[in-house]
Amino acid sequence: MGQIKLNKVTKSFGDVAVIPPLDLTIEDGEFTVFVGPSGCGKSTLLRLIAGLEDVSSGHVEIDGVDATDVPPAKRGLAMVFQSYALYPHMSVRKNIAFPMKMAGVTADEQNRRISAAAEALNLTDYLDRRPGQLSGGQRQRVAIGRAIVREPGAFLFDEPLSNLDAALRVGMRLEISELHERLKTTMIYVTHDQVEAMTMADKIVVLRAGLIEQVGSPLELYHTPCNEFVAGFIGSPRMNLIKGAEAAKHNAATIGIRPEHTAVSMTEGLWKGVVGVAEHLGSDTFLHVHGVPGCDPMTVRVDGELPVRHGDTIWMTPQADKLHRFDAEGLRID
Amino acid sequence: MATQHSRSAARIMMAPAVILLLGWMLVPLTMTLYFSFKRYLPLRGGDLGWVGFENYIRFISSSSFWPSVMTTLTIVGGVLAITVVLGVFLALLLNQPMWGRGFVRILVIAPFFVMPTVSALVWKNMFMDPNYGLLAHLWEFFGATPVEWLSQASLTSIVMIVSWQWLPFATLILLTAIQSLDSEQLEAAEMDGAPATKRFAYITLPHLGRAITVVILIQTIFLLSIFAEIFVTTGGAFGTKTLTYLIFQRVLESQNVGLGSAGGVYAIILANIVAIFLMRIVGKNLDT
Ligand SMILES: Nc1ncnc2c1ncn2[C@@H]1O[C@H](COP(=O)(O)OP(=O)(O)OP(=O)(O)O)[C@@H](O)[C@H]1O
Numbered sequence: 001m002g003q004i005k006l007n008k009v010t011k012s013f014g015d016v017a018v019i020p021p022l023d024l025t026i027e028d029g030e031f032t033v034f035v036g037p038s039g040c041g042k043s044t045l046l047r048l049i050a051g052l053e054d055v056s057s058g059h060v061e062i063d064g065v066d067a068t069d070v071p072p073a074k075r076g077l078a079m080v081f082q083s084y085a086l087y088p089h090m091s092v093r094k095n096i097a098f099p100m101k102m103a104g105v106t107a108d109e110q111n112r113r114i115s116a117a118a119e120a121l122n123l124t125d126y127l128d129r130r131p132g133q134l135s136g137g138q139r140q141r142v143a144i145g146r147a148i149v150r151e152p153g154a155f156l157f158d159e160p161l162s163n164l165d166a167a168l169r170v171g172m173r174l175e176i177s178e179l180h181e182r183l184k185t186t187m188i189y190v191t192h193d194q195v196e197a198m199t200m201a202d203k204i205v206v207l208r209a210g211l212i213e214q215v216g217s218p219l220e221l222y223h224t225p226c227n228e229f230v231a232g233f234i235g236s237p238r239m240n241l242i243k244g245a246e247a248a249k250h251n252a253a254t255i256g257i258r259p260e261h262t263a264v265s266m267t268e269g270l271w272k273g274v275v276g277v278a279e280h281l282g283s284d285t286f287l288h289v290h291g292v293p294g295c296d297p298m299t300v301r302v303d304g305e306l307p308v309r310h311g312d313t314i315w316m317t318p319q320a321d322k323l324h325r326f327d328a329e330g331l332r333i334d
Numbered sequence: 335m336a337t338q339h340s341r342s343a344a345r346i347m348m349a350p351a352v353i354l355l356l357g358w359m360l361v362p363l364t365m366t367l368y369f370s371f372k373r374y375l376p377l378r379g380g381d382l383g384w385v386g387f388e389n390y391i392r393f394i395s396s397s398s399f400w401p402s403v404m405t406t407l408t409i410v411g412g413v414l415a416i417t418v419v420l421g422v423f424l425a426l427l428l429n430q431p432m433w434g435r436g437f438v439r440i441l442v443i444a445p446f447f448v449m450p451t452v453s454a455l456v457w458k459n460m461f462m463d464p465n466y467g468l469l470a471h472l473w474e475f476f477g478a479t480p481v482e483w484l485s486q487a488s489l490t491s492i493v494m495i496v497s498w499q500w501l502p503f504a505t506l507i508l509l510t511a512i513q514s515l516d517s518e519q520l521e522a523a524e525m526d527g528a529p530a531t532k533r534f535a536y537i538t539l540p541h542l543g544r545a546i547t548v549v550i551l552i553q554t555i556f557l558l559s560i561f562a563e564i565f566v567t568t569g570g571a572f573g574t575k576t577l578t579y580l581i582f583q584r585v586l587e588s589q590n591v592g593l594g595s596a597g598g599v600y601a602i603i604l605a606n607i608v609a610i611f612l613m614r615i616v617g618k619n620l621d622t
């Protein structure tokens with residue numbers, strides 16, 4: 001229950017085409033993440049699936065049935081909004097009960113599901129509070145609770161963690177992943193944060209200006225990005241993209257090498273550069289190196305113990321088998 | 335900001351305004367109380383000395399007193415009901431995207447700028463006149479006998495006129511409240527399976543609670559003392575004599591300042607009773 005298929009879906013607001021024709025299939029039980037820069041149409045795509053926006057053309061199929069004209073409530077999907085969209089004048093209990101009340105679930109069954117959801121989400125002590133009296137993380141869990149009790153065919157999350165602080169984000173990330181393991185329900189998750197995308201997804205959909213750039217598992221995208229955009233977008237810190245003479249040596253317009261795939265030496269190597277900013281994270285240090293032709297600055301990862309400082313001269317050698325090559329159009333060359 | 339020094343400075347600077355307002359309130363109040371215990375007939379001997387509670391007893395035992403209280407409450411209640419219900423409806427309507435919305439909004443707000451005296455006269459002569467009023471023509475068009483609004487349905491007519499004046503105010507306040515509703519809440523409710531009517535009942539209406547409270551409280555203050563609309567339409571006849579109008583008659587028509595002042599004190603008491611009731615019923619919406 002929860003296969004979602006987009007068939008030549010487009011969306012325009014007035015004259016502005018936000019989504020050009022787009023095909024995508026999300027299999028039942030899959031955790032799919034939409035990533036892409038701000039304004040690329042992630043939320044719009046999610047809202048099209050939810051039915052909150054009408055498609056301009058094309059079809060949305062849910063479980064093989066055309067759902068293009070089905071109203072949101074009948075699609076059997078649950079959405080968690082970025083602003084949580086809790087009902088401020090209702091207690092947490094009533095918030096969670098609301099979809100069941102609308103569906104006419106019996107009171108006993110409502111209570112059973114509320115207790116189960118509250119248990120799973122650590123909300124038991126807060127059931128009688130108003131949303132205004134909860135912390136951001138608790139509100140987020142209420143929003144998820146409200147989605148769970150409907151037992152939907154799929155969950156849609158629109159940047160659910162972007163309002164939380166970093167520590168809470170990591171915690172909620174794990175909780176959502178665990179929830180997915182437990183429920184095995186299809187989840188579609190929109191995020192800016194490529195760490196969230198990499199850690200949570202079964203499948204990542206990289207979008208740019210409404211177009212799908214690449215679809216694949218996190219490691220596929222990491223190891224074989226199909227173009228420069230995906231290469232630069234997936235991975236943190238970003239991949240170094242080198243143009244010019246260095247790239248020409250490899251018969252490419254651009255070559256890419258990830259910061260973690262470069263060996264650093266104080267004495268010898270392929271490229272020479274001067275260390276600018278050194279970001280010490282403890283376990284690792286990221287060096288921003290200036291002076292490499294075609295790529296300024298170049299980022300490299302070195303061991304946290306390596307004694308390098310601002311102004312030091314270092315030598316770098318890329319691992320040959322980890323080099324990515326792209327042609328003039330930015331497409332991958334294999 | 336809130337240091338000891340800045341607070342005392344603030345107090346000193348606010349003092350003139352506070353004292354002025356206090357005086358503005360206290361002087362008339364004290365004078366009303368003072369005259370209410372006197373026999374004071376400006377054209378028939380002036381100040382005739384203290385009479386204790388005689389004025390109070392005479393005012394309340396007059397046959398016009400209780401009907402006037404009822405009339406006041408009926409007008410206040412009727413106008414509140416009409417303006418709040420229609421106000422919510424109009425606000426919902428004006429919030430819909432439609433062609434010429436800005437212009438329609440101005441039209442809706444316009445009646446508020448018409449002076450009460452003028453609007454009552456317009457209603458009386460242009461709409462409600464049984465011979466040449468627009469409503470009379472409408473009735474005749476459908477073959478019915480025109481209603482003599484201001485004598486046959488006098489209280490209803492007054493409620494209509496006053497509602498027409500106050501509807502823009504209610505609509506405006508409720509419209510701004512509706513605009514502040516987070517659209518994601520409505521979308522969430524839509525996804526949760528709530529049809530439009532239930533979205534209104536469970537999301538929009540609770541959100542409007544505070545604005546409705548404000549509308550009710552502010553309108554009550556003004557409606558308790560409406561005068562011009564009655565003065566220019568029925569002149570207090572046909573059961574439209576409110577407490578305010580009764581006081582006016584006692585002071586100016588009977589030239590009895592003492593009796594009128596006692597009525598003024600009753601009006602204060604009535605206003606307070608209404609205020610306590612309202613705060614009990616809707617005041618909790620203002621918390622949180
Ligand atoms: N109601 C609307 N009317 C007109 N244009 C819109 C509307 N909603 C979105 N857009 C446009 O559509 C594009 C995609 O918007 P969308 O909200 O889907 O972006 P997004 O990928 O979710 O961005 P973000 O990561 O910042 O949330 C944007 O350029 C936006 O300006």
Ligand SMILES: [Mg+2]
Nearest residue numbers: 042043044159
């Ligand atoms: Mg978005």
